[in-house]
Amino acid sequence: MRIVIANVNTTEAVTEAVRQQAMKAAGPGTEVVAVTPSFGPESVEGSFESYLAAVAVMDRVAAVREPFDAVVLAGFGEHGKEGLAELFGVPVVDITEAAAHVAGLLGRNYAVVTSLRRTLGQIEDRLRVAGLAERCVSLRATDLPVLELEADPDLAARRIAEQAVQAVDVDRADVICLGCAGMAGLAEHVEEATSVPVVDGVTAAVGLAETLVRLGLRSSPSAYPAPRRKTITGWPVTGSRA
The missing domain is CATH 3.40.50.12500 (Rossmann fold)
Structure with a gap:
């Protein structure tokens, strides 16, 4: 294959x-x-x-x-x-649709944590087009540009985990979707911080x-x-x- x-x-x-x-x-x-x-x-x-x-x-x-x-x-x-x-x-x-589909198999709802706030509407539109928005309880942003995620993975992991914890504690998300391909490899760290499943889109x-x-x-x-x-x-x- x-x-x-x-x-x-x-x-x-x-x-x-x-x-x-x-x-x-x-x-x-x-x-x-x-x-x-x-x-x-x-x-x-x-x-x-x-x-x-x-x-x-x-x-x-x-x-x-x-x-x-x-x-x-x-x-x-x-x-x-x-x-x-x-x-x-x-x-x-x-990867947007894949993450949401898999999240739907793991919990009743999910939240997305992405890079910049300006991309939230774009992600929401993609989820709506795919018919996957109904079970999304929140879209949250770290406000870290994409290239900074790659340049400083420790800072990225910390900021993503902070937003993911808020998504679980405040928004009552059952599953977290990492909303950026540049977040590849950070799922385990975020799962440790939240104790809920974390789906990497890739x-x-x-x-x-x-x-x-x-x-x-x-x-x-x-x-x-x-x-x-x-x-x-x-x-x-x-x-x-x-």
Whole structure:
């Protein structure tokens, strides 16, 4: 099995952290191909950057040698899942949806702890589109930029744990979802602080992607029809199944 993990930003250190987390979750025989967009923002912290990153991710995944069996979109609350599903037809698992789905199996509700406050509306929109918002009791932010999570993991772990404790004690969350791919590897620390299950989106997405592939399932062509055109002016979509 071959799974492509697409970082949404151009920071290689984030791609490597996501790759390592994905490898821990992947089963024997699964090849993880982690990719970084060739253009776009160094961190995605708002809708403008998210839409730009969506194009960059589709461009980068289209350049990956086929075949591959699934794609994981490693950006929490980001755009682009539907476009990837149309291009390739394979299962495309967004870490936002994966984390929320898994959290729903572990408790009656969940809370999300993410990086910046400005991204909360974007995450809420993604959850609503996916039909997963009803069981989300709160969205909380550390107000640490994405790249600071990577630069100072000790500070990041402390701030995330603080918000997670508030989500459990004040918002009565049963499960915590880590709302940023840059938080990969911090679930255990947060679980120790809260004593509730903590779901890392990358781990959840890899596990779900593997399950879908093993079940022989693909993205529905009625939901995600192949593009009518293989190319857009100035940008060849080499990976299209059309």
